Amino acid sequence: MVSVVNKKAGAFIDVNAPTYAPSGYTPEQLVKDILINGGSTCSVPNVTNVSITPNQPNTSDDRFWGYFHKGTTNFPFKDGIVLTTGRAREAGNVASSASYSIPGAGMDDPDLLAAVPNPNPNDHYNDNVMLEFDFVPNSNQVKFNYLFASEEYSGTYPCQYSDAFALLIKPVAGGPYVNLAVLPNNAGPVAMTNIHPLIPNPGGCAAINEQYFAGYNSATNIVTNYDGRTVPLTAVANVTPGVAYHFKMVLSDYRDHSYDSAVFIEGGSFDIGIKIVDENNNTLPSSINMCDNTPKVLKAQVATIPGMTFQWYKDGAAIPGATSATYVATAPGVYVVKVMVPGNNCPGDATITIVGGTSPTVQNAELKLCTTPSLSTFNLETAKPLISTTQGAVFRFYANQADAQAQNNSYITNLTNYNGTDGQILYVLVSNGGFCSRIATLTLRKEETPVAVLTAPKLKICSGESVLLTATGGVTYQWSDTSSTGGIRTVSPTQTTTYTVYAIGAQGCKSLQPARITIEVVPAIVSVLKGGHICEGDKIILDAGSGPGYTYQWSTGETSQTITASKAGQYSVTISNGVCSKEFKTEVIKAVIPEIIKVDYNDKGTMILTATNPSNGILEYSVDNGINWQSSNVFNNVPKNKVIAIRVRVKYTSCVGFLEFFTFVMKNVITPNGDNVNDIIDFSGVINYKDFSGQVFDRYGRLIFKAEKIRPYWDGYFQGKKLPTSTYWYQVTFEDPASKELTVKTGWILLKNIE
Numbered sequence: 001m002v003s004v005v006n007k008k009a010g011a012f013i014d015v016n017a018p019t020y021a022p023s024g025y026t027p028e029q030l031v032k033d034i035l036i037n038g039g040s041t042c043s044v045p046n047v048t049n050v051s052i053t054p055n056q057p058n059t060s061d062d063r064f065w066g067y068f069h070k071g072t073t074n075f076p077f078k079d080g081i082v083l084t085t086g087r088a089r090e091a092g093n094v095a096s097s098a099s100y101s102i103p104g105a106g107m108d109d110p111d112l113l114a115a116v117p118n119p120n121p122n123d124h125y126n127d128n129v130m131l132e133f134d135f136v137p138n139s140n141q142v143k144f145n146y147l148f149a150s151e152e153y154s155g156t157y158p159c160q161y162s163d164a165f166a167l168l169i170k171p172v173a174g175g176p177y178v179n180l181a182v183l184p185n186n187a188g189p190v191a192m193t194n195i196h197p198l199i200p201n202p203g204g205c206a207a208i209n210e211q212y213f214a215g216y217n218s219a220t221n222i223v224t225n226y227d228g229r230t231v232p233l234t235a236v237a238n239v240t241p242g243v244a245y246h247f248k249m250v251l252s253d254y255r256d257h258s259y260d261s262a263v264f265i266e267g268g269s270f271d272i273g274i275k276i277v278d279e280n281n282n283t284l285p286s287s288i289n290m291c292d293n294t295p296k297v298l299k300a301q302v303a304t305i306p307g308m309t310f311q312w313y314k315d316g317a318a319i320p321g322a323t324s325a326t327y328v329a330t331a332p333g334v335y336v337v338k339v340m341v342p343g344n345n346c347p348g349d350a351t352i353t354i355v356g357g358t359s360p361t362v363q364n365a366e367l368k369l370c371t372t373p374s375l376s377t378f379n380l381e382t383a384k385p386l387i388s389t390t391q392g393a394v395f396r397f398y399a400n401q402a403d404a405q406a407q408n409n410s411y412i413t414n415l416t417n418y419n420g421t422d423g424q425i426l427y428v429l430v431s432n433g434g435f436c437s438r439i440a441t442l443t444l445r446k447e448e449t450p451v452a453v454l455t456a457p458k459l460k461i462c463s464g465e466s467v468l469l470t471a472t473g474g475v476t477y478q479w480s481d482t483s484s485t486g487g488i489r490t491v492s493p494t495q496t497t498t499y500t501v502y503a504i505g506a507q508g509c510k511s512l513q514p515a516r517i518t519i520e521v522v523p524a525i526v527s528v529l530k531g532g533h534i535c536e537g538d539k540i541i542l543d544a545g546s547g548p549g550y551t552y553q554w555s556t557g558e559t560s561q562t563i564t565a566s567k568a569g570q571y572s573v574t575i576s577n578g579v580c581s582k583e584f585k586t587e588v589i590k591a592v593i594p595e596i597i598k599v600d601y602n603d604k605g606t607m608i609l610t611a612t613n614p615s616n617g618i619l620e621y622s623v624d625n626g627i628n629w630q631s632s633n634v635f636n637n638v639p640k641n642k643v644i645a646i647r648v649r650v651k652y653t654s655c656v657g658f659l660e661f662f663t664f665v666m667k668n669v670i671t672p673n674g675d676n677v678n679d680i681i682d683f684s685g686v687i688n689y690k691d692f693s694g695q696v697f698d699r700y701g702r703l704i705f706k707a708e709k710i711r712p713y714w715d716g717y718f719q720g721k722k723l724p725t726s727t728y729w730y731q732v733t734f735e736d737p738a739s740k741e742l743t744v745k746t747g748w749i750l751l752k753n754i755e
Contacts, residue, residue, distance in 0.1 A: 011073075011093070011223070012071075012073065012092045012093045012223050012224060012225060013068055013069065013070050013071055013073055013075050013091075013092045013093070013223055013224055014068065014069045014070075014071045014092050014093055015066055015067070015068045015082055015088055015089055015090075015091045015092035015093070016061075016063075016066040016067060016068075016088055016089045016092075017069070017092070017093065020067060020069050020079075022034055022067040022079070023066065023067045024058060024059075025058060025067060026058050027050050027051070027052040027058070027065065027131065028050035028133075030065075030066075030067060030081050031047060031050050031081075031131070031133050031270075032047050032050075034067065034079065034080060034081060034267045034268075035080065035081055035144065035265060035267060035268075035269075035270045036268075036270050046135055046136040046137075047133055047134070047135045048133065048134045048135075049132070049133055049134040049246075050131075050132070050133040051130075051131075051132050051133070052065055052129075052130070052131055052132075053128075053129065053130040053131075053132070054129070061087075061089060062087050062089075063087075063088055064083065064084045064085065064086060064087065064088050064129050065081065065082065065083050065084070065088055065129065065131065066081075066082055066088040066089070067079065067080075067081065067082070068080060068081075068082045068091070068092060068264060070223075071093075073223040074223065075223050075224075076147070076232050077145065077147075077232070077264060077266040077267070077269075078266075078267065079266075079267045080264060080265045080266045080267035080268075080269070081131070081264075081265045081267070082262055082263070082264050082265070083129050083131060083249060083251045083262065083263050083265075084129070084251070084260055084261070084262040085126075085127040085128075085129060085163070085251060085252065085253045085260045085261050085262070086127075086260030088262075090225055090260075091149075091224055091225050091226070091262050092224065092225065107124045107125055107126045107127070107128060107252075108124050108125050108128075109125065109128045109130070109250055109252065111166070111168055111177055111248060111250060112125055112128065112164065112166050112250045112252055113125065114177065115166040115168060115177065115179035115181075115189060115250075116162070116164040116166055116179075116189045116191055119162060119193070123254065123255045124254075124255070125164065125252040125253070125254055126252065126253045126254070126255075127252060127253045127260075128250060128251070128252045129250075129251050129252075130248060130249060130250050130251075131248075131249045132246065132247060132248045132249070133246075133247050134172055134244055134245065134246050134247070135244070135245055135247060136242060136243065136244050136245070137239045137240075137241055137242075137243070137245065140238060140239060140240065140241055140275065140281075140283075140301060141236065141237065141238055141239065141275065141283065142169075142236075142237050142239055142245075142270070143234055143235060143236040143237070143269070143270075144167075144234070144235055144265060144266065144269040144270035145232055145233070145234050145235075145265070145266040145269040146165075146167075146181070146232070146233055146234075146235065146263055146264060146265045146266065146269075147214070147229055147230050147231065147232050147233060147263070147264050148165050148190050148195070148229065148230045148233075148261065148262075148263055149222070149224055149226035149228065149229035149230070149261065149262045149263075149264065150163050150192055150226055150227065150228065150229070150259070150260070150261035150262070151226055151227050151259040151260050151261065152192050152227070152259050152261065153192070153196070153216060153217075153226070153227040153228025153229070154227045154228075154259075155203075156199050156202075156203040156204055156205070157192070157259065158192050158193060158196035158199055158205070159193065159196075159199050159203065159204060159205035160193070160255070161192055161193070161253075161254050161255050161259065162191045162192050162193040162194075162254045162255075163191065163192045163252065163253050163254050163259075163261040164189060164190065164191035164192070164251075164252055164254065165181050165190045165191075165249075165250070165251050165252075165261075165263045166179050166181050166189065166190075166248075166249070166250045167179065167180040167181040167235045167247075167248075167249050168180070168247070168248040168249075168250065169237050169239075169245055169246070169247055169248075170245065170246055171243060171244065171245055171246070172244040172245060172246050173243075173244070177248065178237065180235035180236065180237050181233075181235055183195070183209055183212060183233070187209050187212075188209070190230070190233065191254075192254070192261070193208075194208060194209055195208065195209045195210075195212050195213055195230055196208060196209075196210070196213055196228075197210045197213055198210075211231075212230050212231050212233070213228070213230060213231070214228070214229050214230055214231045215228065215229075216228045224262070224264075226260075226261070226262060232266070241301070241302065242304070249263070249265075251263050274300055274301065274302045274337065274339055274348045274349060274350040275300075275301040275302070275350060276298055276299065276300060276301070276335075276337065276350045276351075276352045277299050277301045278296075278297055278298075278299065279297040279299065279326075281299070281301065283301075284298070284352055285352075286351070286352060286353060287352070287353040287354075287355060288352065288353075288354055288355070289354070289355050289356075289357060289435040289436070290329070290331075290332050290354045290355065290356050290357070291356075291357050291358065291359045291435070291436035291437075292357075292358060292359050292436065293330050293331055293332075293356070295328045295329065295330050296328070296329045296330075296354060297326060297327075297328055298312075298326065298327045298328070298329055298335060298337070298352065299325060299326045299327075300325045300326075300337040300339060300350065302325070302339055302348070305341050305342070306342070307341075307342040308339055308340060308341050308342070309323065309339070309340045310322075310323050310324055310325055310337060310338070310339055311323055311337070311338050311340075312327045312335060312336070312337050313335065313336040313337075313338070314329075314331075314333045314334070314335055315333045315334055316334070316336075329354055331354075331356065332354045332355055332356025333353075333354055333356075334351065334352075334353050334354075335351070335352050335353075335354060336349055336350070336351045337349060337350055355435075357432055357434050357435055357436035358432060358436060359431075359432060359436040359437060359438050360388045360390035360393040360430045360431065360432055360436075360437070360438060361388060361389070361390055362387055362388045362390075362428075362430045362438045362439075362440040363386075363387060363388070363440060364387075364440050364441045364442070364443070365383060365386035365387050365440065365441075365442055365443070366386075366442070366443045366444075366445055367380070367382065367383040367386065367442055367443070367444055367445065368445040368446075368507055368508060368509070369420075369444070369445065369446045369447075370447065370448075370449040370505070370507075370509035370510070371446065371447070371448050371449060372449050372512070376419070377417045377418055377419045377420075378418045378419075378420045378444060378446070379415070379416050379417070379418075380397050380412065380415040380416070380418050380426075380442075381415050381416055383428075383442050386442075387428055387430060387440050387442065388430045388440070390430075390432070392432065392433055393430050393431070393432065393433075394430070394431045394432070394433050395428060395429070395430055396411040396412075396428070396429040396430075396431075397411055397412040397415065397418075397426050397427075397428050397429075397442070398410065398411050398412065398426065398427045398428070398429065399412065399426060399427075400427065401427045401439075403427075404427035404428070404429045404439050405439065407429060407437070411429070412426070420444040420446065421444065421446060422444065422445060422446040422447060422507070423443070423444065423445070424443075424444045425441050425442070425443050425444075426441070426442040426443075426444065427439055427440075427441060427442075428440045428441070428442050445507045445508075446507070447505045447506060447507040447509050448505070448509070449505070449509050449510075449511060449512060450473045450474045450503035450504070450505045450509060450510075450511045451473045451503065451511055452471065452472075452473045452474065452477075452501055452502055452503035452511040452513070452514055452515035453471065453472045453473050453503075453515050454469060454470070454471050454472075454499065454501050454515035454516065454517045455469075455470050455472075455517070456468065456469050456470070456517055456519065459517070459518065459519060459520060460519075460520045460521075460522055460579045461493075461519060461520070461521060461522065461579070462521075462522055462524070462525075462579060462580030463494065463521055463522065463523060463524040463580075464492075464524070465492070465580075466490050466491065466492040467490070467491060467492075467519055468488065468489075468490050469488070469489050469490075469491055469499060469517065470487065470488050471487040471488070471501045471503065471515065472487060472503075473503035473511065473515075474487070474502075474503025474504045474505055474511065475504060475505055475506045476504045477501050477502065477503060477504060478501065478502040478504055478510065479499070479500070479501050480499070480500040480501070480514070481499065481500075485504075491519065493519055493521050494521065495521050496518065496519065496520045496521050497518070497519055497521070498516055498517070498518040498519075499516065499517050499518075499519065500514045500515070500516050501514055501515050502514045502515075503515070522577060522579040522580055523547075523548070524580075524582075525547060525550070525575050525576075525577060525580055525581070525582040526545065526547065527544050527545045527573070527575060527582075527584040528543060528544075528545035529542060529543065529544050529545065529573060529584045529585075529586050530542075530586055531571065531586035531587045531588045531589065532588060532589070532617075532652055532653075533588075533589045533590070533591035533615055533617040533618075533650045533651075533652065533653050533655070534565070534566070534568065534588060534589075534590065534591055534653055535590075535591045535593070535650070535653045535654045535655040536590075537654070538566070538591075538653050538654055538655075539564050539565065539566045540564070540565050540566075540588055540652070541562050541563070541564055541565075542562060542563050542564075542565055542571055542573075542586065542588075543561065543562045544561055544562070544573045544575060544584065545561070545575075546561060547575070547577065548577060549577040549578050550575050550576070550577055551575070551576045551577075552573055552574070552575055553573065553574045553576075554571065554572070554573045555570075555571055555572040555573070556571065565588045567588065568588050568589055568590035569587070569588055570585060570586070570587050570588075571585070571586055571587070571588060572584065572585045572586075589615055589616070589617065590615065591615045591617050591650040591653045591655040592614040592615040592650075592655065593650075593655045593656065593657050594611040594612050594613055594614075594619055594648045594649065594650060594655070594657045595611060595612045595648075595657050596609060596610070596611045596646055596648055596657055596658075596659040596661075596738050597610055597611060597612055597738055597739060598610035598736075598738050598739045599646065599659070599661050599736070599737075599738040599739075601638065601661075601663050603640060603665045605636060605637045605638050605639065605640065606634065606635070606636055606638070607623060607634070607635045607636075607638040607644070607663070608633060608634050608635075609621055609623075609633040609634075609635070609646060609648065610633065610738075611633070611648040611657060613650075615650060615655075617650035617651060617653070617655075618631070618650065618651040618652075619631070619633075619648055619649070619650065619651065620648070620649055620651050621633050621635070621646075621647070621648050622646070622647040622648075623635050623638060623644050623645070623646055623647075624645065625645035625647060626645075626647040626656070629647075629649075631651075638663060639663060640663050640664075640665040641662070641663055641664060641665055641682070641685055642662070642663050642685075643660050643661070643662050643685060644660065644661045644662070644663055645658070645660055646658070646659045646660070646661050659737060659738055660737075661737060661738065662685035662686050663685075664685055664686050664732075664745075666681065666730060666732065666745060666747055666749070667681055667749070668747070668748065668749060668750060669749070669750045669751075669752065670714075670715075670716055670749065670750075670751055670752070671752045671753075671754070672715045672716040672717075672722075672751075672753065673754050679715060680713040680714060680715045680716075681696075681713060681714045681730075681749065682712065682713045683707040683712045683713060683714075683732070684712040684713065686732070686734050687707055687708075687709055687712045688709075689734035689735055689736075689737060690734065690735040691733065691734055691735045691742060692707075692732075692733065692734040692735075693706075693707075693731075693732070693733040693734070694706070694707030694712075694730070694731075694732045694733075695707070695730065695731050695732075696714055696728050696729070696730050696749065697728060697729045697730070697731075698723075698726070698728055698729075699726065699727060699728070699729070704718040704723065704728070705718065716751050716753055722753045723751060723753065724751075724753060725750075725751055725752050725753050726750075726751060727748050727749070727750055727751075728748065728749045728750075728751055729746070729747070729748055729749070730745075730746065730747055730748070730749055731744065731745070731746045732744070732745045732746075733745075
């Protein structure tokens with residue numbers, strides 16, 4: 001109730017205060033300019049037949065309707081129309097000493113009774129007040145905001161006194177009223193007994209729809225001259241654009257005339273104009289989101305009126321060419337559509353705000369898990385950078401697509417220990433932390449980590465051999481020394497080699513450790529075995545050679561490294577080292593005694609020997625009766641006119657050929673003076689050769705000497721007399737002891753006799 005303290009300006013709202021121009025408005029002005037246009041001066045041709053009942057002039061201080069303004073209070077509405085069952089000015093700062101209600105429009109309005117039935121036929125709805133008008137909506141929905149207040153919110157009155165408000169609508173062409181003043185979720189009408197908190201005993205009652213009760217009056221809460229009020233409520237009606245409707249607001253006291261009630265209707269909240277809808281004619285909210293500049297269809301929904309025009313605006317600037325009912329927005333901003341109707345001096349408009357955002361970049365991914373005895377679950381955190389690298393991206397993992405599309409709370413929370421299955425597909429909602437998001441799929445790949453095994457039929461091989469390696473445990477394999485991925489391969493190492501291989505599973509899982517195998521290459525068996533030549537009665541040692549771990553098996557049955565052979569023929573030995581074995585062969589050849597078939601000797605002391613070699617052995621030569629031997633058949637400094645004991649043999653054998661050869665060289669000068677130096681020409685070295693003949697002639701061809709065995713030399717005498725100093729000629733013929741060819745030597749001799 002009004003008191004000296006709370007009636008001062010600022011404590012309560014202002015109602016019909018002369019400082020506000022709308023306080024002097026007629027009911028028609030209040031409906032058109034305050035309720036519908038929110039204070040603008042645009043005419044509204046589609047609102048007609050405005051009436052107030054009882055019909056009180058706008059100049060009456062005691063009228064039960066009027067204009068309110070929140071002033072400096074925290075009232076939820078800035079301004080609007082107020083209807084009361086008493087004096088409207090007493091609803092705010094303008095106080096009155098009167099404590100009774102003014103008579104309204106009678107009692108028990110039939111339309112109100114139909115909307116809010118009378119709980120007791122012996123009681124009545126009194127002091128009815130009504131505001132009515134006709135209107136033609138341009139959109140498919142009308143609504144307005146209001147709240148209900150009452151002096152009955154005191155004591156136990158809410159349990160008995162059902163002061164009520166109804167907002168009724170019906171087509172002008174006929175039909176029943178529909179009450180729009182009902183609580184959400186069909187919770188009943190707006191009436192005192194249907195909205196209140198718990199009323200304590202005695203005489204109290206249980207709370208009903210308490211969530212819609214704003215509270216009792218206090219210095220800072222209700223800020224009206226009523227003991228309590230509801231929260232702001234919204235009346236909504238679906239209508240057909242272009243069809244005329246009748247609107248009737250009814251407020252009434254119940255059972256008494258003393259305690260008044262009021263309804264405050266927010267200015268500008270009565271929406272009967274343009275709606276912005278989408279391409280499917282669904283009404284869009286005042287703010288929508290746009291991600292990645294994805295085009296949004298904006299459509300002005302308004303009843304078609306001949307001659308109407310459209311203009312779209314973005315952020316206050318007209319959009320060139322955007323003059324149709326539909327516009328496709330491709331960027332965020334504040335969009336306004338203004339519709340000019342002929343006969344209306346200002347356009348109708350509707351506004352929608354598009355808030356922009358950027359979706360993270362995403363891609364489908366696979367997450368592989370190679371299980372081990374200690375690891376069997378997925379860490380989904382590791383999949384995030386595979387799906388999106390957008391900074392600040394927010395991830396939610398869902399087990400099914402519907403939940404991801406609904407963006408509900410049925411997402412996976414235990415990301416670091418998710419027990420997924422192989423081939424399972426998760427749906428990952430990736431958002432920018434706001435309203436923009438995309439969905440990617442994450443395919444889980446799961447298999448047991450393989451264990452690599454590597455085997456070979458033998459671990460030691462001989463040089464030059466190959467061995468088959470077999471890897472098992474995987475589907476493919478990763479070798480350390482080849483790009484081949486097969487599990488079976490043949491290797492031919494030339495030295496001891498360790499082979500390493502990882503097993504790779506069907507999902508690409510790699511064994512934690514490689515398998516290893518070392519193939520030892522045993523060095524090749526070698527032998528120094530060689531044969532030779534032997535003469536009858538000779539022996540030769542055959543040596544197979546030594547090596548690590550060598551054992552021997554000869555063709556003779558012997559098992560030693562060396563054997564002694566006394567017979568010509570082929571010999572073989574098989575050498576083994578425990579891994580490898582190899583056969584070596586050689587031949588012992590029967591030697592044939594070589595024969596000297598030619599001796600070339602000159603007076604410079606060079607002797608060249610030629611001998612037969614029937615057994616093809618290695619020959620050695622000697623000109624000192626076998627004391628010294630050499631492989632060359634050429635000898636130097638062999639003395640003249642001396643018997644040389646020539647020997648030739650097959651090396652390492654006793655097969656020796658022998659020849660005594662006289663190195664005959666005819667002297668060209670003799671001085672038979674008895675000093676024993678060049679006194680004679682001696683033929684004794686060759687006189688015994690077959691077919692020997694030695695003769696000396698004078699220059700006239702007279703035979704003066706013929707060599708004989710008893711006198712094999714010439715001393716410069718003929719028939720017992722010294723021959724004179726002169727030049728004489730000789731001829732020596734004999735069969736060469738080596739070549740068996742007839743040798744003839746001729747030349748001159750200078751004889752110097754000293755008388």
